[in-house]
Amino acid sequence: MPAARASRRAVVVALALAVAAAAGLGLWWALGRDDPDRDCAGLRTDDRIRQVLGAAWRSDLPCTALGDELRRATTGERPGVHSLAQARAMRAVVLALADGRGHHVHPDLRRPLAEALADYAADTHAVLALVDDTYNAHSGQQSDAWEDGQGVHFSVQPRELVRAVRGLSDDPTAYALLRAADLRRSAAGFAAVEAPPSDAALEDVVGRAAAPAGAYDAVADDVLRERGADSQRPWRSAALDRFRADGPDPAPAYSADPAGHLTAACLARTDPNDASGFVQLQGQTVCLLNQWSAASRSNLGPPELGVLGDRALNTTHTGRQEAQKAIAP
Numbered sequence: 001m002p003a004a005r006a007s008r009r010a011v012v013v014a015l016a017l018a019v020a021a022a023a024g025l026g027l028w029w030a031l032g033r034d035d036p037d038r039d040c041a042g043l044r045t046d047d048r049i050r051q052v053l054g055a056a057w058r059s060d061l062p063c064t065a066l067g068d069e070l071r072r073a074t075t076g077e078r079p080g081v082h083s084l085a086q087a088r089a090m091r092a093v094v095l096a097l098a099d100g101r102g103h104h105v106h107p108d109l110r111r112p113l114a115e116a117l118a119d120y121a122a123d124t125h126a127v128l129a130l131v132d133d134t135y136n137a138h139s140g141q142q143s144d145a146w147e148d149g150q151g152v153h154f155s156v157q158p159r160e161l162v163r164a165v166r167g168l169s170d171d172p173t174a175y176a177l178l179r180a181a182d183l184r185r186s187a188a189g190f191a192a193v194e195a196p197p198s199d200a201a202l203e204d205v206v207g208r209a210a211a212p213a214g215a216y217d218a219v220a221d222d223v224l225r226e227r228g229a230d231s232q233r234p235w236r237s238a239a240l241d242r243f244r245a246d247g248p249d250p251a252p253a254y255s256a257d258p259a260g261h262l263t264a265a266c267l268a269r270t271d272p273n274d275a276s277g278f279v280q281l282q283g284q285t286v287c288l289l290n291q292w293s294a295a296s297r298s299n300l301g302p303p304e305l306g307v308l309g310d311r312a313l314n315t316t317h318t319g320r321q322e323a324q325k326a327i328a329p
């Protein structure tokens with residue numbers, strides 16, 4: 001009998017421990033894994049963010065106000081034109097986002113910070129292209145924003161930028177804002193190719209367009225992977241809806257606005273009601289190449305376009321792989 005009672009007590013204790021463990025796991029799941037208030041507080045109390053906000057910082061600053069203040073601190077009145085202080089602030093925000101817990105960003109912060117970061121598309125595009133020596137030289141932890149004849153810039157490590165973009169991209173509109181801004185930079189690169197184009201110039205512009213596109217493919221893949229099947233389609237549709245809405249309407253003629261023409265032509269290929277819309281995004285650089293060749297009358301034949309198209313797909317794949325490494329835990 002004593003042995004039987006001891007056995008029953010052992011079972012009761014084991015059950016109690018199991019219940020306690022389950023409760024603890026549930027508490028971690030509910031509070032630790034995805035706690036928006038914690039995500040907001042974590043960013044708000046980051047020393048880099050406190051320095052960016054200066055006198056506007058408060059320990060009880062609501063998340064909506066925090067997003068508005070950070071957008072105000074990082075952008076100016078003219079799109080794409082920034083002071084050194086604003087670029088320095090944007091760099092600090094990106095680094096703080098990159099260090100965030102599990103890529104989590106408070107929902108109220110995703111869109112305003114994406115709007116601010118999209119205003120730096122010239123910089124983010126160059127960082128994700130992976131081949132710009134100037135941006136690589138300014139990407140270290142102790143580096144700073146800088147100014148040259150083209151304006152004011154900032155840089156970070158590509159993996160840091162990818163992690164920041166991933167955190168913002170849980171909001172499909174934020175993702176679309178950032179990706180559309182990058183597409184416009186790629187289109188501008190093609191539009192700037194001088195005629196007759198050299199092989200080196202074409203290979204360079206294709207590579208600089210394809211690697212960032214691959215990074216955005218990887219971000220979308222990870223967002224969708226973390227969602228259940230039922231919530232993947234709404235995110236994808238919302239992103240593609242916004243993505244297409246960012247295109248010029250009506251599409252301008254190539255002679256009037258080459259970059260706008262190319263952007264509109266490739267945005268028009270995406271269908272928010274069709275899962276293949278994202279497949280078409282993964283062929284974004286090939287679309288730009290073909291549209292540019294036709295509109296600019298480059299006289300590139302099928303063999304040349306085939307070789308460049310293969311380079312675009314291979315470089316997109318490389319950009320995607322590098323971004324996947326950055327996103328991985």
